[in-house]
Amino acid sequence: MKKFDKDKVLLGIAGPALALAVAFVLTTLVLLASGRDPIEPYVLMMETVEFPDVQVLIINQTGAYYLAALAVAVGFRMNLFNIGVDGQYRLAAMLAAVVGANVELPGPLHILLIVLVAVLVGAFWAGIAGFLKTTRGVSEVVSTIMLNAIATSLIAWMILPANLGEQLKGSNDLTTGEIPESGWMTGLAVEGGNIYGFTLVAFALGVVYWFVLNRTRFGFDLRATGASESAAQASGVDAKKMVLTAMLISGGVAGLTGLPLLLGQTHTYSLSFPTGVGFMGITVALLGRNNPIGIFFAALLMSFLEKASGSVIAPDFEKEIAMIMQGLIVIAVVVSYELVRQYGLRRQQQKVGEELAAQARKNKEDVAA
Template sequence: MKKFDKDRLLLGIAGPVLALAVAFLLTTVVLVLSDLDPFEPYTLMVEQIEFTDVQVLVLNQTGTYYLAALAVAIGFRMNLFNIGVDGQYRLAVMLAAVVGASVELPGPLHILLIVLVAMGVGALWAGIAGVLKTTRGVSEVVSTIMLNAIATSLIAWMILPANLGEQVKGSNEFTTGEIPESGWFPGVDFDGSTIYGFTFVAFAMGVVYWFVLNRTRFGFDLRASGASQSAAQASGVDAKKMVLTAMLISGAVAGLAGLPLLLGSTHTYSLSFPTGVGFTGITIALLGRNSPVGIFFAALLIAFLDKTAEGIGIAGYPKEIALIMQGLIVISVVVSYELVRQYGLRRQQQKVGEELAAQARKNKEEARTA
């Protein structure tokens, strides 16, 4: 491997490692200032991972976070900031649950229909922001934030019994009705717990993401447009078309984020369905540097923090420690990546200077011996 490649690999690893180190250090400082043991919470969190049910919970949560982060990463690779993944995911899973509960089909077809509806709704909702950006120049940051709020209100209205929902007997809870068993995605039983079958589909999407971006003409055009739309347009790429396409694909992947839980456990949608998944996906995509492998480990870390927070709460420590750590990771990621970027630029300039100096010495030596 070339030395330049080694340097690039080290710089790529340095950002996440520095961010995590700083986040853990600052969390420890918070614990000390709160007159709490600065090390026991970490020990308690690590001890919980020995239990099989916690391992399964972490793995299932990783699948959901992985899909949300991939959706965000697709936008990042196009230099787009899709903050609307959370709204796209919730609206998609809600309507997919409605359709899934209203039909009965042979198993594979039933599941396929639910998947297609989820992807279609997510793509449609993200496509609104794409159209606004390409036709009116509206920032996707503004439009996706607004669409998140609209999605929340729209879901609350659609789930009413007078519209698409139904009320659980003896409860004030509204749901979309239960999906027939033919629409359940089979999981893997593991020592009394079940790994959602769609979790493996989520991880397979990482392979698809890598292949499309790095081994296809479309992926090259996408990355080129993200690096410089004007340069891509000069080489024959329709930049506006790529913006819209990227938003549609990002929304379609976001629509899949709720399916591991829907098809593997709840089999219905209610207002208690997890929220904030899309925003967590932003953290994971940043920490994983938009790499499918990096995103996987970042999703695994955040899922670990989420699912072990209950254990430290039982031990008398605030569960919010995990949230504090996640917030500090976000801040640390931004700062550490900028520091690593600046160091990389200085290192590159230093190497170029050394190469030029070496070439000058070589030319001088050749001139002397001529």
């Protein structure tokens, strides 16, 4: 039975707690510096979250952020920084919508095809960065950023009416055409709206992520290679293969990020489809420390700040206050985790020193006896 490590648990909680506390203090200082009430925005947001429709919006947004963060977390566990989740998710959603709108199949098969297309497109786009890293040593940070820009331009070209898109009469918006009802995914009807069906799938994938990473040989190889590529290679693990595999899985999960909205509400991809979700996934993964439970609460927090901030629109309280809070949380996460990491190292060194000193005393006593 594994021994309970109290210090490890406390340090794991300390990082997010300190980050949130620092973000709260910094936001309060910003509000005070601008001559505004530092408490009222929080009160307004808490009042807004009491409405059932806002709660549904928060849960649905949490599902998208959760998937984006899982995609990022897979890379993090491998010591890879997949910044291209946003491009992977949008390109996958767009092409999945095109296929879904132009194919007619029985319900389950139609949905399965859309999901499969999204996974394959996301994996392919991330796989380009993985291929460049394993064959040419190109940093995945640089390649995924460039692929984001390429994906944006590619989508803008493909969605033109002359190519794969459609333009509705009387509208400037371009779409991929509506997916037939057989490709819609039934959600959970509750007071305040409808929780997307794929949102529930997203949360289930968190369990799959935990199981694969912590209870399978593949997960062990993935974590071992991320911790030390040379050591993993010496033990028989193909490090390059693991890098490419991790990028493919990360991209595949990223491809699913747009499906809660696509299958549950819009049923089409348009120019108004959300952007920036992939970058929010980086924040959520960092705040959740790559743990599926931590990621869930981090995604919930970010969704709350985004959806509840609608109540802050007033002459004295702009909606951007929530964006400031999110930005400060990102800064606080980086600083707080580094402080906690350094404290953890010092604490570990101190414990080792105490154990060595205790062993030395015991050896002296044995010799004296």
